Amino acid sequence: MISCHKGILNRALLLGASAFALTAAPAFAQDAGQSSSTSTAQPDDGAYRPGEIVVTAQFREQKLQDTPIAITAVDSALLEARSQDDIQAVAQQAPSVTLREQGGAYGASMGASIRGIGQFDFNPAYEPGVGMYIDDVYYPTLTGANFDLLDLERVEILRGPQGTLTGRNSIGGAIKLFSKKPDAENSAFAEASYGTRDRLELRAGLNFAITSNLYARISGVHKEQDGYVDQVDYGCANPNNPEGIAPTIGSDGTGSTCVKDKLGGQNYSGLRGAVRWEPTADIDLMVIADYQNSDRTSAGEVQLLGPANFDCGRYCTYASWFLPAGGESGAYYTSNRNKFSGWGVSGHADIRLNDSLQLTSITAYREYNNKWGTDDDFTPDPAIAAGGINDLDFWFFSQELRLNASLTDWADLTVGGFYSDQRSTYFTQQDIRYIIPGVPVQFIGNDPINADSKAAFGTLILRPTDALTLTGGLRYTKEHKDYTFVRRNFAYGKDLGVGATILGLDKLDGLQSVYNGDRVDWRISADYRFSPAVLAYVTVSTGFKGGGVTARPFLPEHATKGDFGPETVTSYEAGLKTNFLDRRFQVNLAGFYNKYKDIQLPLSDCSAYGGNPCAVVANAGDGEIWGFEGELTAEPIDGWMIDGSVSLLGSKYTSISPAVGNSVQFGDPIASPEVQFSAGMQYKIDLGSSGSITPRLDIAHRGREFQGHALDVVSDAYQYIKAYTLANARLTYRNEDEDLSFALEVTNMFDKYYNPSRFDALYGFTSTAYTMVGRPREWRVSIRKDF
Template identity: 80%
Template sequence: MITRKFTHSTRALAFGASALALTVSAPAFAQDADKTTAATGNQIAEIVVTAQFREQRLQDTPLAITAVDSALLEARSQDDIEAVAKQAPSVTLQEQGGAYGASMGASIRGIGQFDFNPAYEPGVGMYIDDVYYPTLTGANFDLLDLERVEVLRGPQGTLTGRNSIGGAIKLFSKKPSNESSAFAEASYGSRDRLELRAGMNIPITSNLYARVSGVHKEQDGYVDQIDYGCANPNNTDGVDGAPILPTIGSDGTGETCKLADLGNTNYSGLRGALRWEASPDVDLMVIADYQNSDRYSAGEVQLVGPSQFDCGKYCTYANWFLPAAGQAGAYYTSNRNKFSGWGVSGHADINLGAGLQLQSITAYREYNNKWGTDDDFSPDPKIAAGGINDLDFWFFSQELRLNGSIGENIDFTLGGFYSDQRSTYFTQQDIRYIIPGAAVQFIGNDPVNADSKAAFGTVIFKPTYGMTITGGIRYTEEHKDYTFVRRNFQYEKAPILLDIDKLDGLTSVYDGDRVDWRVSVDYRFSPAVLAYATVSTGFKGGGVTARPFLPQHAEEGDFGPETVTSYEAGLKTNLFDRRVQLNLAAFYNDYKDIQLPLSDCSAYGGNPCAVVANAGDGKIYGFEAELNAEPIDGLMIDGSLSLLGSEYTYIAPAVGNSVQDDDPIVSPEVQFSAGIQYEIGLGDSGSVTPRFDLSYRGKDFRGHALDVVSDEYQYIDAYALANGRLTYRNADRDLSVSLEVLNIFDKYYMPARFDAVYGFTGTAYALVGRPREWRVSLRKDF
C-alpha cells in the first residue's frame, strides 16, 4: 500500500501557553488491516486525516469526509477553495456578488449561511491549520502551498474547535521540515491572466526550520461596465454621460464608453512558518499570513429590468451612481472591492508521557473590507439605490486539547475553546426606493461583539476486534451584542425617516448556551470494508436582528440557535486489491428553529421588515457517493454524487409568501462530478498526462421575489462545466508544463443573483460565471 502521510502534527505556540492533544496511533484494527493486505501494483494512495483530533487513514474514519491532497488539487487546476467544492458532494461554496463584499456563501447538506453581516453565524466552519475562520468575508482562500483539504459533512459540534451545524472545511498547509526544497510556478492565460507562485523550505539548524511561500495573480475582468449616457447620448431616460469617463464620446457601439471590466482579479498573498523541534517531546510552530485584494466589483449583469438597460450577456449599464436626493448631493458609491487582512497563530505539541499528549492553538486575525453597492444595478436615476460599506474585524481564539489512552482499548480527547471577536461595520445606506417620493438615508457605524467558550470531550472505545464505539459531548456558551449607530449624512444625530434615528445608541444582546453530542459505532467487516452509523447534533448560534428599521425590531428581534439532529449511515471500502475506493453515506436531518427573515413585522411594531426569527422546522435527507479508482497503472478516475431532498414541516405565518410550504429547504437536489486522467510514459523523456473534469449542479431554488415576472425565476438553471488539462513532466518529475482550459464548452451560467430590492425597484441582477479561458503554466521544483 502506498501511503501519503499528512500529519498536521502540532504546531507551535507563538504567544501564550496552551495545551492540546493529538493521538498518533491508528486503531488496532486498522493496523491489522494493513498487515493482512498485500501491496501490489500501483494502488490508490491513502490519505491520513485528523478529523477526530488523531491521525487516521481516511478509510478508517467513521465520518463523511472528502479529502483532497496537493497532487489532485494541481491535477484539477484548483487554486481556490470554491473550486474544491465543485468536486465534493452536497457542498455549496459560492463567492458572493458585489452587494456582499469579499464574502463566500457556504452550505453543506443544505445548512449554511449566505449573509456576510458579522452579527450572523456561519453555518459551515472554515479552518486554516486548525484555526477557526469566523466570518464569510475573506473566506475564498487561495490554496497556497497546501498539503491537503478536508471537507467534513454533517454537524461537527464535538469534533471541531467551534460548533459547525452544516459541516467543516479544513485547509492544512505544508509545514516546515528538515529538508531543503523550493518551487516556482509562472502562468499566463486568457484576459492577460498572470500568476506567480513560489515557496521554499529552509532548515536553519538541525531542529529549527522555516517555510515561506507567496502568490500574486491578476486577470482582466469579463463583464464590461458601460456608461449608458455615453453609449446612448440621445436617450430619453434622463441619463447623462458620467464625468469620470476615461474617454469622452461614443462610436455607437459603446466601446469608447467602457468604464471598467468587472470580475477581474488582483490578489497577493504571503505565508510564513517557523518550526522548532525543541526536543523529541516538544514541537512548536508559529504561522503568519497576509493577503491583499484590490479589484472591481463582481461580474454581474441585469437579470430583470427595463429592456433598454440590458446591453448583453457580459455587459452592464450599472453605474454605482446616486443622483442628488434627500440629504445627499450626487455621488458615487464606488465599483471597487478592497480587502486586506493578516493573521498569526502559535501551535504547540507536547508529549507528556504515559500516553498523554497536549496541544495548544493560539491565534489572532484581523481584516478590513471596503466596497460600494449598486443595489438597483441600473443607470435609471428614478430608482437609484446603493450604499458604501467599510467593515473592520479582529478575532482572537485559544484552543486546548489533551489526548490520551486508558489501556489498549480506550482513547480519549478533552478540550476547551475560547474566542473573542469584534467588528465595526460602517455603512452609508441610501434606500430612497423604500418609500416612494421619500429618501430614507442614514449612516451606521455599528460595533458588534461576539464571544464563545466551550468544553468538549470524545471517547473512542474498542470493545472487540474490528468494532469501535465513539461518544462525544460539547457544552457551549455564546454572547453577542450589537450597538446601533444611526446618524444622518452629516453624521449628526437628527430625525431620519421611519424613526431610524431612534435606534442610535441602542444595544441588542443575545446570550445562550447549548449541549451537543455524538454517538457513532463502526465495524470493520474485512480489511476492505468499514461500516458505520452515527447520531449527532449541532447548532448555528443565535443572535440579534442586524438591520432593524424601528427600535422595537432591535429590542425584540433577537433569536435563538437553529439546531439539527443528524442520523447517518455509511460504508467505506477498498476493493479489488485497493484499486477501487468507494465511499457511501446516507443521512436524515431533523432541522429545527430555522432562522428565517420575516416579511410581516406587525408583531414588532410595524413594517418595513428585516427581522430574523426562529420561524421554521423541516427535514433534510440524502445520499452521497465518492469514488477513486486506478483500474490500471497510470489511469485514475474520481467522482462524486449527491442526491438531496427536503421539506418544511412548519413555517411561521409572519414569514409570509417569501417561504412557502412546498419550497425545498436545500437545493440543488442533484450534484455530481467526474474526473479522469492517464499518465503516458515517454521513457527517459518523461510523461504526458491528459485530464478531463466535469461538474454538474442541478437547478437551484432562489425564492419567490420574482414570481410576478415568471415562475421560472424561482430557480437558477442547472449547469455543467467541463475543464481539461494536459501536463508534461520530465523524467525527474521536477519540471512540468501544463495547458489547461476551463469551461471548455463556454457555458453561460448564473451561479447567484441579487433580487432583494425587486419589490421596490423592479430590478434584479445576477452573477455570471466566467466564460471559457485558458492558461499555460510552468513549474520547477528544486
C-alpha cells in the same frame, strides 16, 4: 410536493448509478514527511494502496478509510491536477457542498452550505453555518473566506454536524485546510502562469533548515486578471436616450470608449510564513503568519429583471454605482471596487507528556478590513437610486486546548476547551430613498458588534473488539453577542431628516441588542469492520448555528425584540467505506436524515415587531433534509486514475411562520441542488527518459437551485437557478525527474453561460434584480520548477 421530490430522487439515483458504473475518484498521495497511524484491521503489507491520505478529523491521525465520518479529502497533487487554486473550486467535486463567491452587495465574502445547511449573509452578527479552518484555526466569518490554496498539503471537507469534533460548533459541516509544515529538507518551488484576459499568476515557496531542529517555510502568490463583464456608460452607448441620462465618458455612440471598467477581475497577493521548532522528539512548536491583500472590481453581474432599455447583454451591464443628489447629499459614486486586506498569526504546540498523553494548544489572532460599494438597483437610472458604501473592520482571538489520552489498548479519550472573542465595526453609508417614493431616506451606520464563545468538549473512543469501535462525544457551548446601533446623518449629526423620522431610524441611535445562550450537543457512533475491505458505520449527532440579533432594523422594536435563538439539527447517518481488487477501487457511501428545527429566516411581516418595512430575522421554520452521497476512487491500471462523486438531496419545510410571507412556503425544498455529480479522469503516458504527459478531463454538474418565491409575480421559472454542467481539461508534461512541468488548461471548456447566484432583495421596491455570471471559457499555460 413529496411525490415530486421522490420522483426527482428516483431519476437522480438512476443517473448516479449510471455515472458510477463508469467513474471513480483518484488516488491520494501521502506526503512523505507525514506520519501515519496504521490500522490493525488493514495490515501494511507493502501492496498498492489508493486513498491512503491521513486525516485528523477526530483529533488524531487516521487513514481516510478508517474514519467513520462522511469526509472528502483532497491532497495537493489532485488540486493541481484539477487546476484548482482557491477553496471555491474544490466544492465542485465534493458531494452536497456549496461554496460560492458572493455578489457585489456582500463584499469579499464566500457563501457556504453542506447538505443544505449554511449561511450566505456576510454580516458578522450572524454565524456561519459551515466551519472554516486553516491549520486547525477557526475562521469566524464569510468575509475573506475565499482562500487561495497556497502551499497546501490537503483539504478535508467533513459533511454533517460537527458539534463535538471541531474547535467551534459547525451545524452544516466543516472545511479544513492544512498547509505544508516546515521540515528539515531544503526545497523550493516557483510557478508562473499566463492566460485569458491577461491572467498572470506567480507562486513561489522555500523550505529550509535554520538549525538541526529549527525549520522555516515561506511562500507567496500574486494573481491578476481583467474582468469579464463590461461596465458600460449608458449615456455614452445610448445617445439621446429616453431617460435623458447624459454620458460621463466618450461621445461616439456604442464604441469601445463607452466601456468604463471590467467587472469580475482579480488582483490578489498573499504571503505565508511558518517557523517550526522540535527541541526533542516529544515537543513540536510552530508559529504561522499570513497576509493577504486584494483590490479588484466588483463581482461579474448583469441585470436579471428591470427596464428593457437597461438590458446590456450577457456579459455587459449599465450599472453605474452612481447616486444623484437628493436629501442631504450631493451626487456621488459609491465605487465599484472591492478592497480587502487582512493578516493573522497563530501558535501551535504539540507536546507528548508521556506515552499515553498528548497536549495540543492553538492560539490565534486575525484581523481584516473590507471596503466596497454597492449599486443595489443595478441600473443607471437616477430615479431608482439605491446603493451605499461599506467598510467592515474585524479582529478575532481564539484559544483551544486539547488533551489526547490513550486510556488502555482499547480506549482513547480527547477532552478540550475552546474560547473565542471577536470584535467588528461595520460602517455603512446607505441611500435607501426607494423605500418611500419621493422621500430620500439616508443614514450612516457605524455599528460595533461584539461576540464571544466558550466551550468544553470531549470524545471517547472504545474498541471492545478488533472489529467494533464505539464513539461518544459531548460539547457544552455558551455564547454572547451584542450589537450597538449607530444611526446618524451624512454629516454625522443626529438629525436624520424626514424620511428616517417616518421610518423610525432616528430612534435607533445608541440602542443595543443583546443575545445570550448556551447549548449541549452530542454524538454517538458505531463502526464495524467486516473485513479489511469493508467498514460500516452509523451515527446520530446534533449541531447548532448560534443565535444572534437582527442586524438591519428599521424600528427600535426590530432591534429590541429582534434577537433570535440557535437553529438546531439532529442528524441520523449510515455509511460504508470499502476497498476492492487489492484496494485499487475505493467506494464510500453515506445516507442521512436530518431533523432541522428553529431555522433562522428573514421575515416580511413585522407586525409583531412594531411594523414594516421589515428585515427582522427570527426562528421561523422547521424542516427535514434527507439524502445519499457517494465517492469513488480507482486506479484500474498503473497511471490511469478516475474519480467521481454524486449527491442526491430531498428536503421540505414542515412548518413555517406566516410572518415569513410568500418567499418560502410550507413544503418548499430547503436543500439545493437536489442533484450534484462530478467525474474526472487522467492517464499518465510514460515517455521514458523524455518524461511523461498526463491529459486530464473533469466535469461537474449542479442541478437547479431553489431560490424562493420572491419573483413569482414575474414567472414561476425564477423560483430556481437553472442547472449547469462545466467541463475542464488539462494537459501536463513533466520531465524524467519530475521537477519541471509545463501545463495547458482550459476551464469551462464548452463556454457554458450560467448564473450561480442572484440578488433580488429590493425587487419589491425597485422592480429590479441582478445575477452573477459564471466565468466564460478561459485558458492558461503554466510552468513550474521544483528545487
